Amino acid sequence: MVETTIDYAQLDDQEKNQILALQQSILESVLDGTSPQDIIDKICHLEESLLPNSVGTVMLFDNKRNKLDIIAGPSLTQDAKDKFSSLQPGPGAGSCGNVIYRGEPVFVSNTLEDPHWQDLRHLAQAYHLMACWSMPIRSANGGIIGTFALSSFESRSPSPFHLKLLEIGASIIGIVLDRREQIARQRLYAHIFNHTGESVLITDDKLQTISINPVFTQMFGYTETDVLGKPPSFLNSGKHDANYYAKMWQDLNATGYWQDEILNRCQNGEIKPCLLGISVVRDTDSQIQHYIGIYSDISRYKQAQAEVDFLSRHDAMTRLPNRRLLRDRAEYALIVARETHSKLALLVLDIDHFKNINDSLGHQLGDTVLQDIVVRLQSILQHNETLSRSSGDEFLILLPNLRDTEQIDQTLQNLQQCMSQAFVVSQQELLISLSTGIAIYPDDGDNFDSLLKAADIAMHRAKSIGRNSWSYFTEQMNTDAQERITLGNQLHRALNEQQLHLHYQPQLDLHSGKILGAEALLRWTHPKLGTIPPGRFIPVAEESGQIVAIGAWVLHEACRQTAAWHAAGWTDLHISVNLSAVQFNRGQLIETVESALQTSGLAARFLELELTESIVMTHADKVMSTVHQLKQLGVQLSIDDFGTGYSSLSYLKRFPIDKLKIDQSFVRDMLADSNDIAIVRAIIQMARNMHLKTIAEGVEEQAQLDVLRSEQCDEIQGYWLSRPISAEQFTGWLTQYDF
């Protein structure tokens, strides 16, 4: 049977009026805001009044359960309602069950005989339902959502008026149910919008914000009044480039959806990482109506991710770099070292008897001790040095960019010093020591693994020689370092206890044949070790900074002695004093020189200061200005060991230098090596062009002297004339020297 719309022509006037009154009455209820349920009940009552001896019922179909449930039947007893509830559609399931089963209206005039009622006959009898006409209720999209039935307590067929009643009832109930669902859905949306854990921002088609939910305000700090009417760009953090937004619009236009991580700016300026999903809402004509953005705060997740990243490269307990990170840094430092021809050191430090500490104090206190140790170790490191925890009680230290291995001495001494005081743990004093192994690039290995292995072997050697000690991988380095550290410690006393003194080596003017003066050379007479040459202890003094005090003493002593010679009649005597780079950088050099001249009374022009090439080549403004200030004092300046330091001449010209001291290595081999004589000749030539004097060092033989003279070198110094000798010897020597 097809659902047909009953033509009003088939109805008589009274029926027409009744139908109109029915519709008007229902409409009034709809308009005055009567609830959907009450409207449906009212429809049942009204229709029952127009069809005496009947009951109206409304059943809703639940797709999922495939069952019909009575939602209205105001004149049915509760008992009857219960019996008809959960009705499963089927060919014998009564009129309503068949409407769903067949998808069309079903009008049964005699329930006791009609096969449509086969399965429900007992209920028909029990409740005296003799006829039952049922109409499908359709939703707006046409689908059947339930049934509207008029059942009679007598057997009868529907007239056109009855069919009209059914038709009107079913269609209005359909609308009311749709509306009920819409209202419910709207309430649900509103609920979700207001209570979801995500922030929601809705714009119109012109990207003007029309709504945000409370979570949005919580998450970003903006209230609705802050943002209404504005485009969502108020959230822009400036952290994404144009490509990012281009891709977003491309996706939105193509698929109506886009999702990605985004950094948003909160109202307080904080940048918050979010996961943003934007959907485009279109109306039925595909016109864009809204954009809906849903933001989830992923800062916690990001923090967790950062923590995971951190932990993959750090030790969780001490938060120090782990071995992996240290390896990365070491590999980078190795590249730099290779390029700059510098060295680097890898130290393995193992806490002595840490197992005992752990066993006696427990692991928790053991951890506290470890953390205390870390604090001390960190305090002795420079910013570019890395401390890493590589396993339970083992640490690694990377010392990159070393000029020389002497730089390690300081770290080793600091290590021992920082561990020398007791650790206090739960009111106990603990003395803890370290065994340290040292490996050096390039001497002991040229990659991280070989250095680590070497340092580890060295650390075990340190353990075997009695713990609380260190050991270099290379034996010679051990002895050298040991000596340097011993010397460094004893150098303090050397100055105070007058173990230092000066020797003087005369210099001869080749033009006049006269003794020009002398170079002051430092000597250390060690009470046990005897005479220690400057080449051995000056680097140590430079490393520890003691050279500043020692250098000042040299200047005072050399000036004092020269002034004494002047007083004794050798009034033209000059004195050359060596300066170290460290004095330039750390000492108050100008003041020291001034004071040496003043206390001795020596005129400045008799003092010559020997600078190394490395001093002038540092390219530092401070050095340049110090050199100029020295020159202004009236002293002479020379460059020592010239030719070994690759000085650039053009650069040298900027310094007010008086003299170049040709390094003794060229002089030594000058007679045998044609290269060396060429270099000597070139230096003399060049110096003359620059109006500088030249002095050749290390002249040991007459033949060397002859060559230098013929090359027009100005002055010489060397064993040929005299070895460096003490002041008294020098006085004697001067007396004897045949001017």
Ligand code: C2E
């Ligand atoms: P230098 O300034 O180049 O000093 C010259 C060195 O050559 C001296 O060594 C000297 O004894 C040695 N020498 C001189 N004539 C000859 C020779 O004919 N043959 C050979 N084979 N050697 C000769 P010394 O005294 O051992 O000093 C070594 C270096 O120590 C000096 O080299 C200088 O750089 C440094 N030095 C010495 N005294 C001082 C000082 O008071 N302060 C600073 N900063 N450095 C100093």
Ligand code: MG
């Ligand atoms: Mg010198």
Ligand code: MG
């Ligand atoms: Mg020299």
